Amino acid sequence: MITGSFKTRDVLPNTIWMIMGISITIMAYNLDIGSFQNPGPGMYPFLLGILLFSISLTVLVYNLRNMGLFKKKEEAIWADVEFGKIAGTIAILLGYGLLLERLGFSVTTFFSLFFLFKIIGVEKLSRALVWSILIVISAYLLFIVALKVYMPSFPWEDLMNILH
Amino acid sequence: MDYFNGIFLGFSVVIQPVNLVYCFAGVLVGTVIGVLPGIGPVAAIAILLPSTFGIPPVTGIIMLAGIYYGAMYGGSTTSILVNIPGEAASVVTCLDGYQMARQGRAGPALGIAAFGSFIGGTISLIILMTLVYPLAAMAIKFGPPEYFAIMVMGLTVVTYLARGSLPKAMVMALVGLVLGCIGTDTISGKYRFVLGIRELSDGVPLVPMVMGIFGVAEVLTNLEKLGDLSVFETKIKNLFPNLEDWKKSTGPIIRGSFLGTALGIIPGGGTILASFVDYSLEKRISKYPEKFGTGAIEGVAGPETANNSAVAGSFIPLMAFGIPANVVMALILGALLIHGVAPGPLFVEQHPDIFWGIIISMYVGNVMLLVLNLPLIPLWVKLLKVPYRILFPLILLFCLIGVYSIDNSLFDIYIMVFFGTVSYILRKFEYEFAPLILAFIIGPMMETSFRQSLIMSNGSFLIFLQRPISAVCIIISIALLCINGLSFYRKKEKLSKLE
Numbered sequence: 001m002i003t004g005s006f007k008t009r010d011v012l013p014n015t016i017w018m019i020m021g022i023s024i025t026i027m028a029y030n031l032d033i034g035s036f037q038n039p040g041p042g043m044y045p046f047l048l049g050i051l052l053f054s055i056s057l058t059v060l061v062y063n064l065r066n067m068g069l070f071k072k073k074e075e076a077i078w079a080d081v082e083f084g085k086i087a088g089t090i091a092i093l094l095g096y097g098l099l100l101e102r103l104g105f106s107v108t109t110f111f112s113l114f115f116l117f118k119i120i121g122v123e124k125l126s127r128a129l130v131w132s133i134l135i136v137i138s139a140y141l142l143f144i145v146a147l148k149v150y151m152p153s154f155p156w157e158d159l160m161n162i163l164h
Numbered sequence: 165m166d167y168f169n170g171i172f173l174g175f176s177v178v179i180q181p182v183n184l185v186y187c188f189a190g191v192l193v194g195t196v197i198g199v200l201p202g203i204g205p206v207a208a209i210a211i212l213l214p215s216t217f218g219i220p221p222v223t224g225i226i227m228l229a230g231i232y233y234g235a236m237y238g239g240s241t242t243s244i245l246v247n248i249p250g251e252a253a254s255v256v257t258c259l260d261g262y263q264m265a266r267q268g269r270a271g272p273a274l275g276i277a278a279f280g281s282f283i284g285g286t287i288s289l290i291i292l293m294t295l296v297y298p299l300a301a302m303a304i305k306f307g308p309p310e311y312f313a314i315m316v317m318g319l320t321v322v323t324y325l326a327r328g329s330l331p332k333a334m335v336m337a338l339v340g341l342v343l344g345c346i347g348t349d350t351i352s353g354k355y356r357f358v359l360g361i362r363e364l365s366d367g368v369p370l371v372p373m374v375m376g377i378f379g380v381a382e383v384l385t386n387l388e389k390l391g392d393l394s395v396f397e398t399k400i401k402n403l404f405p406n407l408e409d410w411k412k413s414t415g416p417i418i419r420g421s422f423l424g425t426a427l428g429i430i431p432g433g434g435t436i437l438a439s440f441v442d443y444s445l446e447k448r449i450s451k452y453p454e455k456f457g458t459g460a461i462e463g464v465a466g467p468e469t470a471n472n473s474a475v476a477g478s479f480i481p482l483m484a485f486g487i488p489a490n491v492v493m494a495l496i497l498g499a500l501l502i503h504g505v506a507p508g509p510l511f512v513e514q515h516p517d518i519f520w521g522i523i524i525s526m527y528v529g530n531v532m533l534l535v536l537n538l539p540l541i542p543l544w545v546k547l548l549k550v551p552y553r554i555l556f557p558l559i560l561l562f563c564l565i566g567v568y569s570i571d572n573s574l575f576d577i578y579i580m581v582f583f584g585t586v587s588y589i590l591r592k593f594e595y596e597f598a599p600l601i602l603a604f605i606i607g608p609m610m611e612t613s614f615r616q617s618l619i620m621s622n623g624s625f626l627i628f629l630q631r632p633i634s635a636v637c638i639i640i641s642i643a644l645l646c647i648n649g650l651s652f653y654r655k656k657e658k659l660s661k662l663e
Contacts, residue, residue, distance in 0.1 A: 013593050017335050024342055024357075031356060036623030041349035041356060044611045045342060052338045059331045078592070085387050089560070090585055093380065096564055097577035112564075113557050120387065121553035131554065139561060147215065149569045 014060040021053030085120050092116055104154030110136045167293060170516065174524030177517050183223050183525065190227035191529045194234020195536060199242055199544045200555065205235035207378040209495050211566045213371050221503035222518045226525040228499060232492050233285060233475040233526065236435060237533045240277040240468050241544045244270055253435035253471040256443040260456060260463030267459050272405045276461055277468040278537045280417045284469035285530040287421035288476035293523060296512060299484035303509035308620065309627050312613035313637035314487055315606050318431025320641035322599045330648045333599045340600035343368050344607025351615065363575040370498050370605070372567045372580040377597045379563040380584025383556050385591060413465035416446050420469030428477020434490035435471040442470035476526060482507050483519060487606065491598050494605040
């Protein structure tokens with residue numbers, strides 16, 4: 001249901017939706033929209049793009065025209081956010097993706113868990129180490145051994161070749 | 165097939181040891197998910213969806229359904245003991261359940277929530293069995309215009325009922341429809357919006373996207389306030405409600421059963437709506453409405469019954485029409501399609517073992533939950549005390565493993581992280597994602613129905629208004645949008661006058 005809020009912070013997302021709507025409309029037009037009698041692959045996204053643009057434009061115009069209607073101060077949405085934790089978690093997840101097939105499941109999972117416990121969760125070093133090792137072993141037994149889920153293993157053969 | 169043969173077939177499917185084990189696993193996981201705030205049934209189903217790929221479809225759906233209604237049972241525990249809803253459909257249970265706990269009546273509150281859920285689940289299953297056949301028979305007469313109109317109505321209801329602003333919900337629905345267009349057009353074979361990324365030629369993968377939106381984003385949001393829950397320290401005794409409690413709760417339980425089922429059927433409805441509407445109803449018709457919010461057992465019995473009844477109710481449109489009523493059903497539809505099973509009007513005829521197996525498993529699952537929940541409450545209380553800073557790495561790990569195990573593709577991990585990050589940011593701007601997910605899943609079906617309708621009508625949009633069922637759905641959709649627009653305009657006028 002409408003909560004009826006005109007917030008300055010909504011200007012940015014609405015602008016993005018407008019740009020997205022225009023882009024979709026143009027890309028869909030280039031796809032071949034066909035005709036109403038024989039709709040092409042671009043017809044449906046073309047109409048969606050127009051709708052998206054129209055709605056976001058309408059909301060943007062209302063926001064800009066009625067900004068003063070609500071005297072109540074907007075709450076600062078980013079005020080209490082610890083950006084380090086959020087960015088750190090995202091970085092660890094991306095790192096997991098980058099390293100999983102290079103270092104294998106066990107090594108990648110261990111380091112990811114360790115950083116999540118130690119840096120994000122702010123656990124003591126010993127606790128972070130113990131938890132990480134226990135969870136890696138448990139996950140290995142559960143997913144790889146019991147459920148037979150395929151996960152990349154550490155390239156031991158390459159390491160052996162390097163050592164020899 | 166008549167009902168008795170169907171019920172016997174269902175039992176014969178469910179009592180197979182593997183199905184019993186997966187049913188138990190589903191309700192246990194669901195209960196744990198419901199107990200733990202910070203992760204809901206949608207994320208849990210998304211995370212466990214890949215684990216169903218190697219097992220028969222009926223077994224997989226039995227487990228996933230178990231997670232859904234198990235979470236409804238589990239959510240009441242946290243609401244009553246901690247005053248924090250374990251999942252969204254248990255929000256109203258906090259109002260009276262926690263007050264009952266403070267008065268030393270946590271036991272009867274937990275007990276009536278469990279019994280009410282069981283009774284509601286049983287009644288709604290009977291309604292499900294009764295309604296699916298006639299609705300499926302009706303749905304066989306549906307054509308593309310009817311399917312398109314029903315899906316439009318479902319999306320409109322979801323956006324109308326969104327807790328935030330309607331335009332934001334509409335934008336999310338449109339974005340979901342656009343995301344559903346990415347990939348290869350099924351009719352012409354042309355690539356659409358793949359932006360040169362080979363992996364997008366099959367479309368945006370559903371499970372990584374959902375895990376990102378409901379798993380990763382939820383974790384990022386909860387990381388902002390890492391703290392421990394303080395569980396209300398009380399001796400939990402007398403789990404069986406007394407005669408007086410039963411006398412007060414019987415009416416709400418019966419009303420909750422029917423109301424919850426009905427609201428579960430409506431596209432866009434579901435467990436959250438069912439619990440809120442039931443609470444409002446009970447308060448309105450009660451002789452002592454002032455007692456609501458101070459520990460009225462009716463305020464626990466009714467909503468908890470309604471939210472569990474809505475689970476079975478929401479299966480009805482999926483099985484009869486092949487249209488998911490809410491996000492969870494959309495995921496279950498996704499799971500069925502991945503297994504090569506298409507729900508819809510012919511589903512009951514073509515897959516009676518799956519249909520009856522799911523229904524009977526829900527009854528068996530409800531029995532398991534009643535037996536599980538009451539004696540294991542002390543265990544759930546201990547579980548609540550596990551700090552979130554230990555839980556969140558586990559949740560993220562399950563997401564990563566689940567996502568990678570689908571196609572062994574790193575691209576899926578990147579998709580999950582991308583959608584997790586974007587949805588975390590958009591949540592800050594008060595955007596909801598239920599409309600997006602529902603739109604994403606039904607979008608391709610909508611497009612096919614839309615294009616077929618235009619071909620049938622030689623390009624005339626009037627076809628949607630010329631056929632009765634389609635016309636009714638379109639009119640309801642327009643009416644809902646107009647009602648919302650009108651109330652928005654009135655509020656603005658009121659505020660202008662106050663200025």
